[in-house]
Amino acid sequence: MPEANTVQTKALRVTVIDPREPEKAKLRVAAYARVSSDSTDQINSYLAQVDYYTRHISSNEDWDMVDVYADEGISGLDTRKRDEFNRMIADCRAGKIDRILVKSISRFARNTRDFLQYMRELMSLGVTIQFEKENIDTGKLTSEQTASIYGAFAQMESTNHSSNMRFSVRMRMEKGLFVPPSMPFGYRLDGLDAVAIPDEANVVRRIFGAYLSGRGTADIAKLLNEDGVPRSHGRDRWYHSTVTYILRNRFYVGDSIWQKTFKTDTIPFQKKRNHGERPQYFVKSEHPGIISHEDFRRVQELMAVRGEQFTRSGVMAQSIFRGHIYCEECGALCRRKVTRGKVYWACKSHNANASQCGSRQIAETRIMAAAIRMQDKLRNSVPFVLQPMLDQLKELRELEMRTNSRLNDIDREIAHISERNHVLAQLKARGCVDSAIYLAQADGLASKLKSLRQLRRKVLETAGEDPVIQATESMIDYLQELPDSGGGIGPEFFESLVDQINTRDGDRVTFKLVNGLDLAEPIESVAD
16 A cells, blocks of 8 residues: 655744834924004914914924914905915915914904815815814814804904994094094194195195186196106006095095995995995084185186086087097097087098998987996996906916016015024924013014015016006096096096097997906987
């Protein structure tokens, strides 16, 4: 019987190697604060919040501090005006931040739209937000609805705060204790008092004297521009509307009318002219006058007489429309013609040969009425149309300017000082720096940061002026300085607002604005 084969197995000695614990990455944490630059409350000051967040973040071994982003003295209603907030968002997009600490939702955003927009974006980037006051952590939210409710609460809080502020202002007006936030040309605030500026006061007297001597508002503006007379708030050009505003302003006789404009009750708050929707407050002899009551009265009477004469004679309409009206059908210039005592504008090609162009003539009174309607509509919609457009143009311009070498140098310096500030705060938190030395050095760094940010804004404003931005700013300037009464158009209508007027078949006119926008206005039946 054959011998069976035997298989021998060798016992192997196996040593189990424990898995190596991977090193846990620290969470990169930043903090955002919005503080008032003139606040005397140290708890809410920039330095105190930097110190608080530095100690808070450093006390957690699993956290690594990125930066403290703080906007000073800026309203939280519009995120576009918060440079540090936007820098923080940019760092999140660049993958530098994992978590953000914020005192409250109202510090992060004051309206539900902005709150949800940035919360969604940050969550998509993997960045969580901890709102301390509301005890909300976006990393633990199961429903966006909860965040929406709290965002709405923050918006309501802002609305209530604004309502309280308006009530406080109204009470000060009623008691005669109101101090305007800004002064008209010729005055400045000295504490709580309006004080005349000698050089500007002389310009005001010159304007009133010139008008009483027979010069028109457009002529006065031209003379001031030729003489290089500066205006306030950095503006350097005088307009017919600017001169008219000064001539109609009772402030120059020492009287004040408060609440000539007001803001709406809901976000976004919009400034509107007060045409009786809110009470107004008249205060006689509230401050030293520049012009006598008699001269002011004579100017108002003369303006009323001249306005009536211009309307009756049609001289103004003739001078401002000439060379600006074109036929939309064929592109030819329109000519002014008088038929049986009535003034019309007709296409030159049609007049020469009716078969070349079929457009009809339009009465001048109807074009004037359409121009006034368009001007009034545009003036009332500055906050809804032109100002948002200007903001967007400036944002696009800023994106273009980010390749500017000087801007890049400033940005690098801002980053360098921010890093020094961060290191200093960490040293203070560890007890390596005396409090007095810390406060002195941190205050110096904060001052440098503020100066650099101001320089950055100045470079953005001055480097490479955009003609569309300039034209839009000129339009807003012109529209905001129109007299409250409105009712007409001046010679600079075609300098600062409208480039040309196109007519089409007698049923509408299209106004081509100086910034490239086209606005159509139907022709309405008016007494010719």
